[in-house]
Amino acid sequence: MKCYDCAQQGKDVDTIGICILCGRGICKEHSVREDLPIIKGEYDVELKCGMGVECSMEDMQHLPKMLCPTCHKAIKENY
Numbered sequence: 702m703k704c705y706d707c708a709q710q711g712k713d714v715d716t717i718g719i720c721i722l723c724g725r726g727i728c729k730e731h732s733v734r735e736d737l738p739i740i741k742g743e744y745d746v747e748l749k750c751g752m753g754v755e756c757s758m759e760d761m762q763h764l765p766k767m768l769c770p771t772c773h774k775a776i777k778e779n780y
Contacts, residue, residue: 702715702716702719702726703715703716703726704716704726704727704728704730704731705725705726705727705731705769706725706727706728706731706769706770707728707730707731714728714730715728716728717729717732718732718767719767720767720768720769720772721766721767721768722768722769722772722776723769723771723772725769725771727767727768727769731769731770732767732768732769733767733768733769733770733773734766734767734768735766735767735768735773735776736766
Protein backbone atom coordinates (compact mmCIF):
# COMPACT_ATOMS: atom_id res chain seq x y z
CA MET A 702 0.00 0.00 0.00
CA LYS A 703 1.21 3.49 -0.83
CA CYS A 704 0.81 6.72 1.16
CA TYR A 705 -2.25 8.65 -0.01
CA ASP A 706 -0.79 12.12 0.60
CA CYS A 707 2.50 11.23 -1.12
CA ALA A 708 0.59 9.84 -4.12
CA GLN A 709 -1.23 13.18 -4.40
CA GLN A 710 2.23 14.79 -4.66
CA GLY A 711 3.41 12.34 -7.32
CA LYS A 712 5.62 10.33 -4.92
CA ASP A 713 5.71 6.54 -4.54
CA VAL A 714 6.15 5.94 -0.77
CA ASP A 715 5.16 2.82 1.18
CA THR A 716 2.84 3.18 4.18
CA ILE A 717 3.71 2.50 7.81
CA GLY A 718 0.09 2.48 8.92
CA ILE A 719 -3.51 3.39 8.21
CA CYS A 720 -5.44 6.39 9.54
CA ILE A 721 -7.95 5.11 12.10
CA LEU A 722 -10.62 7.59 10.96
CA CYS A 723 -10.57 7.66 7.15
CA GLY A 724 -8.57 4.52 6.32
CA ARG A 725 -5.96 6.25 4.15
CA GLY A 726 -2.50 4.74 3.98
CA ILE A 727 0.06 6.98 5.72
CA CYS A 728 3.85 7.08 5.55
CA LYS A 729 6.18 8.14 8.36
CA GLU A 730 6.19 11.75 7.16
CA HIS A 731 2.39 11.98 7.01
CA SER A 732 1.52 10.07 10.18
CA VAL A 733 0.43 11.88 13.34
CA ARG A 734 0.27 10.05 16.66
CA GLU A 735 -2.53 11.55 18.72
CA ASP A 736 -4.04 10.66 22.09
CA LEU A 737 -7.79 10.65 21.43
CA PRO A 738 -10.09 11.18 24.42
CA ILE A 739 -12.51 8.39 25.32
CA ILE A 740 -14.76 7.70 28.30
CA LYS A 741 -16.24 4.52 29.70
CA GLY A 742 -20.00 4.32 29.31
CA GLU A 743 -22.70 1.95 30.45
CA TYR A 744 -21.79 -1.73 30.29
CA ASP A 745 -18.10 -0.76 30.18
CA VAL A 746 -18.33 0.32 26.52
CA GLU A 747 -15.83 2.93 25.35
CA LEU A 748 -17.46 6.13 24.09
CA LYS A 749 -15.83 9.09 22.43
CA CYS A 750 -16.78 12.44 23.96
CA GLY A 751 -19.15 14.42 21.81
CA MET A 752 -21.86 13.06 19.53
CA GLY A 753 -24.41 13.47 22.32
CA VAL A 754 -22.16 12.10 25.07
CA GLU A 755 -21.57 14.72 27.73
CA CYS A 756 -18.31 14.42 29.64
CA SER A 757 -15.68 16.47 31.38
CA MET A 758 -11.89 16.34 31.12
CA GLU A 759 -11.80 14.45 34.45
CA ASP A 760 -13.92 11.64 32.95
CA MET A 761 -11.64 11.06 29.98
CA GLN A 762 -8.92 8.55 29.36
CA HIS A 763 -6.68 8.77 26.32
CA LEU A 764 -5.76 6.21 23.69
CA PRO A 765 -2.83 6.76 21.32
CA LYS A 766 -3.89 6.46 17.67
CA MET A 767 -2.36 7.09 14.23
CA LEU A 768 -4.02 9.71 12.03
CA CYS A 769 -3.46 11.28 8.63
CA PRO A 770 -2.80 15.05 8.60
CA THR A 771 -6.33 15.81 7.32
CA CYS A 772 -8.10 13.90 10.12
CA HIS A 773 -5.67 15.25 12.73
CA LYS A 774 -6.48 18.81 11.65
CA ALA A 775 -10.23 18.10 11.79
CA ILE A 776 -9.97 16.64 15.30
CA LYS A 777 -7.85 19.53 16.59
CA GLU A 778 -10.40 22.04 15.27
CA ASN A 779 -13.13 20.34 17.31
CA TYR A 780 -11.33 20.00 20.69
